[in-house]
Amino acid sequence: MMKNPYSKDFPQLNNGSVYLDTAATSLKPNSVIEAVNHYNRDLSSNIHRGMYEAAVETTELYESTRETVAKFLHAKTDEIIYTRGTTSSLNLVAYAYGLENLKAGDEIIVSELEHHSSFLPWQFVAKKTGAILKFVELNEEGRITVEAFKKVLSTKTKVVALTYVSNVMGYITPMKEIISLSHQYNAICVVDAAQAVQHIEIDVTALDCDFLAFSGHKMLGPTGIGILYGKQKLLNIMEPFEYGGDMNDDVNKDISEWKTGPQKFEAGTMPIASVIGLQKAIEYIENIGLSTISEYIDKLQRYALAQLKQIEGVKIYNPTSETGIITFNIETVPSHDAISFLAEKNIAIRAGQHCAKLICDWLGIYSCLRASIYIYNSYTDVDIFIEGIKEAVAYFKKLGF
Amino acid sequence: MMKNPYSKDFPQLNNGSVYLDTAATSLKPNSVIEAVNHYNRDLSSNIHRGMYEAAVETTELYESTRETVAKFLHAKTDEIIYTRGTTSSLNLVAYAYGLENLKAGDEIIVSELEHHSSFLPWQFVAKKTGAILKFVELNEEGRITVEAFKKVLSTKTKVVALTYVSNVMGYITPMKEIISLSHQYNAICVVDAAQAVQHIEIDVTALDCDFLAFSGHKMLGPTGIGILYGKQKLLNIMEPFEYGGDMNDDVNKDISEWKTGPQKFEAGTMPIASVIGLQKAIEYIENIGLSTISEYIDKLQRYALAQLKQIEGVKIYNPTSETGIITFNIETVPSHDAISFLAEKNIAIRAGQHCAKLICDWLGIYSCLRASIYIYNSYTDVDIFIEGIKEAVAYFKKLGF
Amino acid sequence: MSELDNLYREVIMDHYKSPRNKGLVEDAEYKLFRIKNPSCGDDITIQTKVENGIVTDCRQIGHGCSISMASASVLTEIMIGKTLEEAKNIADNYLNMVSNKEFDTELDLEEAAVFSGVRQFPARIKCASIAWVAFKDTIKGDSNE
Amino acid sequence: MSELDNLYREVIMDHYKSPRNKGLVEDAEYKLFRIKNPSCGDDITIQTKVENGIVTDCRQIGHGCSISMASASVLTEIMIGKTLEEAKNIADNYLNMVSNKEFDTELDLEEAAVFSGVRQFPARIKCASIAWVAFKDTIKGDSNE
């Protein structure tokens, strides 16, 4: 079977484990590891305020990453805010836009597919402002459809907060149509792209979303860095979220002035090493190309699904998933028992509610197993995974489960 | 002159520059660099929810760092919250404690020595709640004294937010007495320890502070990680700040339940690599010992000050500073001109307002130069620095400044 | 696979398949404590009645993995009839044992001893602990629902 | 030290020590734009009067490093008498020059050409730009105070 041409760039694969947990966090290529290392070893210095060489190089890398992200998303550089991760990005929107602009009776559209990080900030805003949460009814497969979305959209809708790709079902939300409809009702759209950005091309200008969030660590980048894209005209009217060093133009005892642009939202020292690493992650993805990536994942996923379906006792929840995420259970075996078996065989998949309890409720299950495939996985990985599941089924059957 | 025994652990020193900018961010020892590397290269996986080996080791390192921090501060493990940095820690307190517990007419004590990250969150809280900011009058040296503090403390005081060590003046605030007095008036104390934790031993139990914040990157650790210590009984009554994955016990469409302990405040994927690196930074400091560190810095600082005082045209603002921070100007030369000269000689110091405009106002200056000494600096570094200043004075004089 | 076999011991499978003292009672004299572990979906409630310093009844209900279910079942069987002191002592030592901390090896943990295999599976310590932590809360006199 | 000498050219020192067109006027027909750079403590205000498409006056006030002060002074001298189009063109090319971007080398930047030395000092680009950015805002017709 053909060798995976990318796996050599991911040193962690040398440890002999089969890594099928990218939806939790991805492995990092050498270029990302080395960029972080370069900052920590050679450049350690703070940005924007130093004149010596290391500080100048650091500032350049830090700001050129912003350009790289902007180009990647087809956004303007001034629309790219660094955060700690998707969760922080979405909380920034909830606090700095949501709390300030919503009032009792306004409606926020969410769905049962949301990750807790895309749902809970809006549950909080609803509680604080008296706004009402509306759930898009999922279709029989568990998908958000435009038709179902139309049924909850109304003149009361002020915010639409939906996931672009579900981290449990792997479905792609028809975001473009949803955003266009939302704008007809003057609602703003907040897109959770944590599982989308590594799979599909995102053009925020074409998509016309108002905010879009993702994390570095799920797209080959370092932990501790996330992005919030925000439309300039919205960022301009928003107050800051966190207050501190570097986000102000003037500070006085009585009153202070904020910077404009993304800097207004970047208070204090940012995760500089991780920002610098993120640039390399995006470059790595761009070098391969998102269409190549998604085609490869698609092939591997179909290869895996075809075999998994054959195994008696396995229930698959998302057989039509389009992004490398396969969610299933061994029917009589609690998911935590099942992954203990797989972990013993060095097969890294995840069990639980995946920070998305609402979709578990919708599926009528307490927890499930999730395997997620990415560009560095091989057919051999899938074979070992399938073999592992077969053995697990047999093992637990013998035990009397 | 004797060789510095620590400099060999800091690879960045090999680049030939004289690094006197630790107050902005510190260099990192090999052990920290390698810990981050180890995670990025060998362990990349998410915590708490994986059962395979890398996830288990990651979770162990992540949680044992919490124990290391707790021991370092003499706190309970459950009182240590991971954040993005000091700024985020202090905003967490301002939002999750301040906004919820203050009302119009309440008073918040701050000072002109505060870094913007310790001042602006409370200026925000004051604006939102109608509480009033009270400034401790600084003494003639620019210090916070217990006497001056007593003059602003009253039954209206609800929050005392002060810096333990000023990042411009390097003075140590008499925090213990201030906290004890504050508690007599039932005010809670929020300590900005960003410049203290790498210099003086902090025992939060003895200090009896309510909250204490610092950053990893100023104490030999990675960027992107900060700590908030909070008294358990306060953390228990606080609502979360950010909402998302992993900080909840149960999520439902209508109502959700939060975790207890620090996890309530750690929403989404945390900066795992930086957490793991922070452990090594603390171990490095503990291995040397804070008293050894501060004695060494003190000697070097006195050595530097003695010579700097001799240079005509140099004005020193904090000749009695006790923590390695020397703040000064070449009298006729704007600070940005001065550091351009030093940068050309590979001497890394900083010019500007240092995110502390209020103390610049107090000093009656627009900006200043700051050299900050740490354990990896040598007498030779000081000599080069002093020589650089002398040359700068001559150079700018010749130009006609 | 011997480590796994050591985890899934016969006693554990027996309790998982035939849980003892299952189901709660409506009786205000019982203390009840519920703990959820959302990352795995475990959700266990322990209900305890204490009379004159003796645990006279202990009930359990919930769902979760075999280890958490079996440990809840074993817990209830062991605890009924114990004095508060004995109960607390056994619970503390059990919790130390499964989390690989020091514990009193002289103490008879009865059937709970079979959970020693959990030590090889750090990620399962929580599964084996959850019922026992809830039990300790009930005998402290706490109720959370 | 030649790079530094190239930064601190005589013309720059002359403008720094004897700033031209310093001080604002009270006249509602002037547009005024103020920019602060808190990380260095620079604070510069530019005030411009435009009549019939010609910059008839340009004033400056503020404090900061020699480069920012001198560049404000040079700016005012160059701009007085220019048409709006000429003014914008010179400003754009000057800003591109100091930030090491492409610019029209044929265009006469007059005394402002001496700021080319800034290119070797990336951290000083902002110092050399701040007055010129503020000027561009005034001729767009913006006022911010």
Ligand SMILES: Cc1ncc(COP(=O)(O)O)c(C=O)c1O
């Ligand atoms: C005294 C003080 N407080 C707060 C901060 C803010 O720390 P950070 O930028 O790491 O959030 C700093 C550092 O800039 C500081 O020196």
Ligand SMILES: Cc1ncc(COP(=O)(O)O)c(C=O)c1O
């Ligand atoms: C769809 C989705 N949204 C949001 C998040 C939260 O991202 P993070 O934990 O990096 O903040 C995740 C990842 O866990 C996710 O999969």
